[in-house]
Amino acid sequence: MGMSKSTSCFGYPLSIFFIVVNEFCERFSYYGMRAILILYFTNFIGWDDNLSTAIYHTFVALCYLTPILGALIADSWLGKFKTIVSLSIIYTIGQVVISISSINDLTDHNHDGTPDSIPTHVALSVIGLALIALGTGGIKPCVSAFGGDQFEEGQEKQRNRFFSIFYLAINAGSLISTIITPMLRVQQCGIHSIQACYPLAFGVPAALMAVSLIVFIIGSGMYKKFQPQGNIMAKVVKCIGFAIKNRFRHRSKTFPKREHWLDWAKEKYDERLISQIKMVTRVMFLYIPLPMFWALFDQQGSRWTLQATTMSGKIGSIEIQPDQMQVGENTEVTFRDQNCLGDNVNVFPPLCLQTVNAILIVIMVPIFDAVLYPLIAKCGLNFTSLRRMTVGMFLASMAFVAAAIVQVEIDKTLPVFPNGNEVQIKVLNVGNDNMTISLPEKMVTLGPMSQTDDFMTFDADKLASINISSAGSPVTAVTQDFKQGHRSTLLVWAPNHYRVITDGLNKKPEKGENGIRFINTFNDSINITMSGKVYEDVTSYNASEYQFFPSGIKDFTINSPEISPQCPSVFTSFYLEFGSAYTFVINRKDDGCPEVKEFEDIAPNTVNMALQIPQYFLITCGEVVFSVTGLEFSYSQAPSNMKSVLQAGWLLTVAVGNIIVLIVAGAGQFPKQWAEYILFAALLLVVCVIFAIMARFYTYINPAEIEAQFDEDEKKKSLEKSNPYMTSGPMSQTQM
Known part of the structure; x- marks a missing residue:
């Protein structure tokens, strides 16, 4: 072990x-780069959503x-310090x-700023990501x-x-x-062509990683540095293999049982x-049950964000974004769970739910x-590491129960859409007379x-048959078909003039x-x-097809040869909220100028996102007592030469947790989302009980004391070999 003088600050x-x-x-550096990564894949390299996600x-x-x-x-070759420096x-x-x-x-680029020939970009991106994955993952346990x-x-x-x-860091x-990183991305930069500033958005995280490395090296003289003790993992695998093989070799009862299989x-x-x-x-x-916690925890960025998209984010003057609204080079592209700052200028302040967990962590740790742990200790309760982790699991389970309750409230407000053998009809009269529809x-x-x-x-x-009539006019039968399993609008403007429009929103x-669509009542086509x-x-x-917009007030222009240049061509919508759909009818006024009438097709979300705060609070409290404690527990119970291996094992439970989500979500297609939340809550609750039982039989150890005892025994044996009379020394004195 190498170590310089130990310098202390506040103990x-x-x-x-x-x-x-x-x-x-x-x-x-890592999260800044990751925040814009999927946008870089789609907007810059030009990959589709599926490939980008994969x-x-x-x-x-x-x-x-x-x-x-x-x-x-770290444990077998370079040691932690050199491993951190090398991989950094x-x-x-x-x-x-x-x-x-x-x-x-x-x-070379096309006019729209996308690469004309992308192999160089793709090759460098893949190499860069591979190096980052090796670096960030490699130093994580060390x-x-x-x-x-x-x-x-x-x-x-x-x-x-x-x-x-x-x-907390x-x-x-x-x-x-x-x-910060998404703010850098939306800046405009370029030499021959202007684009979103990805070099700056990636460059700042690169600079921070360089700072990270420099800061770490500056402290070099103060660190305790333990030397690696050979290829310890190979020894572990061989030892376990030999123990199992030897146990089965001596299965006969003539061999006495041993205290431990090792x-x-x-x-x-x-x-x-x-x-x-x-x-x-x-x-x-003890790690075996832990992935179930991460399976629930990591759904904040998926299921919970999707839940938020069916809710209203308007809280007073603040608007919380369920997902960020990213503007690409030429089109507006929306991605979930990538950053916490949207580009929607109508939102102030621009927030997103993914930040809630990080903000709560910074407050709660x-x-x-x-406060809390010292208070529990003063009450005389022994809140051990494993008990904390058990409580963390329980809190995460309760967070999903809270999510299920919120989901039930959301389901009450969702519109009912037609089944496969049903049709839903709305009648819209855009004419100048009263119309009766039978x-x-x-x-x-x-x-x-x-x-x-x-x-x-x-x-x-x-x-049966549908008829349209108006005072003083003959009855007209509707002969156009309505598409099964879909919503349709019966557009009427005169007794013998109608059109069946399939809405396309199911x-x-x-x-x-x-969703916004336009209906044109002018004689000519309009743009x-x-x-x-x-x-x-x-x-x-x-009617046009629906196109989709984030919340806020939207401006739109109407162009048609029928519209006089003296008429206004720019119009402003009312405030669009969340999850709604509207039909904007462009009508001709008496003076020949257009006017716009709005009709609601799907009501905006009414359940407020503030109702998600309890579930975020519960899972954050669970994370604080589970994750922080788990890191410390993994370190405290590991022998000096295997601490990094055990930390890596802890991180591996996160990866397994994500696989569980894919398996459960893929295997069971639940008709109701709340049922999936309850299933995950129940699974974690069962795992929590199993973990509590396992923890009950775990005996805490001090690896340093055990290793010190081995050092003492080895020292005694060494002295005994060099001086064979030492063991009989006290006996000789007695005999004398």
């Missing part, structure tokens, strides 16, 4: 402050698999490479374990608090970067190694550490420019957006441009 080794700053900068999740998965490699390098250099190079790959003048190494025996309280501060870095390796391996492997396997056994068992009379209050549902097989607009989206050639007495 903590000064070296840990360099480690915490290093972690903050590294997490800023590459993105492959990259994230690699970031959680490479910790095993980093732990092996690779990490920084990766960030620089992906920043260079985003320079739009690297290859940095936290290296921080724990800096504390002396008897500094358990300070070390526990270090892991809280360490976790992770969340503070991710929170700040996911706000004791069957004593014929070949020394007791110290066997004892160390026992420590690791006992902790690894100090409260738990400085439907099966129902008669509706509508004045000029009005519609039925809601869609009427009919069994398609029993849908569910709430996704991502909290608003409409709304917030950069074009409705082209909307023919007379016909």
Whole structure:
């Protein structure tokens, strides 16, 4: 072990402050880069959504698999310090490479700013991401374990608090970067062509990674540095293999039973190694139920965000975005769970729900550490690490019960859409006379420019004839068919003039957006441009397709040869909320100028996103007591030469948790979303009980004391070999 003079600050080794700053900068770098990654794939490289999503999740998965490699390098070859420095250099190079790959003048571009020839960009991006995955994953288990190494025996309280501060640095870095990096992306830059500034947005995280590396190296003289003890993982695997093989070889009852199954390796391996492997396997056994916690926790960015899209984000003057609204180079593209700052200028302040967890972490970690835990200790309760983790699991389970309750409230407000053998009909009168429409068992009379209050549902097989009539005019039978399983609008403007329009919306607009379509009552076709989206050639007495917009007030222009230049051509919509759909009818006034009438097709979301705060609060409290404690527990129960390996095992539970989500979500298609939430809550509750039972039988150990005892025994044996009379010394004196 190499170590320089131990410098203390507020009772903590000064070296840990360099480690915490290093972690903050590294997490800023990682999350800042990740915040714009999928947008870079789609808007710049030009991949479609499916390929972009696949590459993105492959990259994230690699970031959680490479910790095993980093732990092996640290514990078997380079040691933690050199591993962190070496892989951080690779990490920084990766960030620089992906920043260079985003320079739009690297290859020839089309007029729209997308690359004409993309192999250079793709190659550099893949190389950059591979280096980043190796770097971030490789150092992940080493940095936290290296921080724990800096504390002396008897500094358990300070070390526990270090892991809280360490976790705080992770969340503070991710929170700040996911706000700043998207702001950098929307800047305009370029040499030969102007585009969104990806080089700057990737370049700042690259610079922060370089700062992270420099800060870590500056503290070098203050660190405790333990030397690696050979290829420990190979020894562990061989020892376990030999113990199992030896146990089955001696299955006969003539051999006496041994206290532990690993004791069957004593014929070949020394007791110290066997004892160390026992420590690791006992902790690894406790890890088995842990992925279920991460399976629930990681759904904040998926299921919970989707839940938010069916809710209203308007809270006073604040508007919370369920997902961020990203503006690409030429089109408005929406992606979920990538950053926490939208480009929608109508939103102030622009927030998104993904930040809620990080903000709560930054608030809750100090409260738990400085107030709650000391209070529990004063009450005489022994709130051990494993008990904390059990409580964390329980809180996460309750968070999903809260999510299910919110979902039930949302379901009450959702519109009912037709089944496969049904049709839903709404009647819209855009004429100047009162119109009477005769439907099966129902008669509706509508004045000029009005519609039925809601869609009427009919069994398609029993849908009899529909007639339209008006005072002084003959009855007209509707002969056009209504599409089964869909909503349709019966557009009428005179007794013998009608059109059946299939709406094309069979569910709430996704991502909290608003569907807008236009109906033209002019004789000529018209073109409409709304917030950069074009409705082209909307023919007379016909409807356009729906296009989708985020919340806010939208301007639109109407162009038609029929409209006089003296008429206004620019119009402003009312405030669009969340998840609604409207038909805008463009009508001709007496002076020949257009006027716009709005009709609601799907009501906006009414359940407020503020109702999600309890579930976010519960799962954040669960994360604080589960994740921070788990990091500290993994460190405290590991032998000195296997701390990084155990930290990597802890991180591997996160990867397995994500796989569980894919399996459960893929295997069971639930008719109701609340049922899936309850299933996950029940699964974690069962796992929580199993973990509590396992924890009940776990005996806490002090690896340092056990290893010190082995050192003492080895020293005695060494002395005995050099002086064979030592053992009989006291006896001789007695005999004398």
